[in-house]
Amino acid sequence: MMDSDIKSCLESVDWCRADYEYFRGGGFSSHFKTMAEMPVTMLRINLVDGVGPTIQIAEGYTVVIDEEIHKILDQRTDPTWPTTWFVPILNRSNAFKDVYNVMANWGANHTVTIHGHIGADLITMASMLRIPVSMHNVHREKIYRPHSWTAFGAENEYASNYMACKNYGPMYK
Structure with a gap:
C-alpha cells in the first residue's frame, strides 16, 4: 500500500467505543463499510463439543447496497462493527440453495473474509490438518483431498470427511 492508500483507509474507518455487553474489558472497534464489489471467501471455524474444530466456507461476492437500506440493517x-455485505454463490445443496439457508446453517454472523475464491485451498489445508469441513460451496472438481479420503466413502462428502478426520486424528492437539 502507498501512503495515500493508508491515509484513505484510515479516513474511512471510525474507531468506536466497544460495546461493554460484548467486550467487557472495553477497547475500540473498527467501524467501516466495504464499498467495493469483489470476489471473496468467507471462513468460519466452529468448536463443536465432541468433535473439535470444524470449518465452514462460502465463496461469493461483496456487494454495495443502497445507503438507506444499509442504515436500517x-x-x-x-x-x-465493520460491515461487508456479501452474497454467496448458490447451488443445489441445502445449505446453499438460497441466501437465507446459508446464514441459517452458518455458525454465527461473524466471519473471516478473504479476497478471492480460495475455498478449494482451504479444504485441502483442512484435510491436511484433519479438520472436517462442515459446509462449503466449492465445485467438486476444484477440491483436492488426500487419496485415502476415498476409502471413507464418496457418496456423502461431509460424512466421509468427518470419518477420515476422526480416523487419522488431529495433526495438532
Whole structure:
C-alpha cells in the first residue's frame, strides 16, 4: 500500500467505543463499510463439543447496497462493527440453495473474509490438518483431498470427511 492508500483507509474507518455487553474489558472497534464489489471467501471455524474444530466456507461476492437500506440493517445489529455485505454463490445443496439457508446453517454472523475464491485451498489445508469441513460451496472438481479420503466413502462428502478426520486424528492437539 502507498501512503495515500493508508491515509484513505484510515479516513474511512471510525474507531468506536466497544460495546461493554460484548467486550467487557472495553477497547475500540473498527467501524467501516466495504464499498467495493469483489470476489471473496468467507471462513468460519466452529468448536463443536465432541468433535473439535470444524470449518465452514462460502465463496461469493461483496456487494454495495443502497445507503438507506444499509442504515436500517446496520442499526439492527451493532452499528459500531465493520460491515461487508456479501452474497454467496448458490447451488443445489441445502445449505446453499438460497441466501437465507446459508446464514441459517452458518455458525454465527461473524466471519473471516478473504479476497478471492480460495475455498478449494482451504479444504485441502483442512484435510491436511484433519479438520472436517462442515459446509462449503466449492465445485467438486476444484477440491483436492488426500487419496485415502476415498476409502471413507464418496457418496456423502461431509460424512466421509468427518470419518477420515476422526480416523487419522488431529495433526495438532
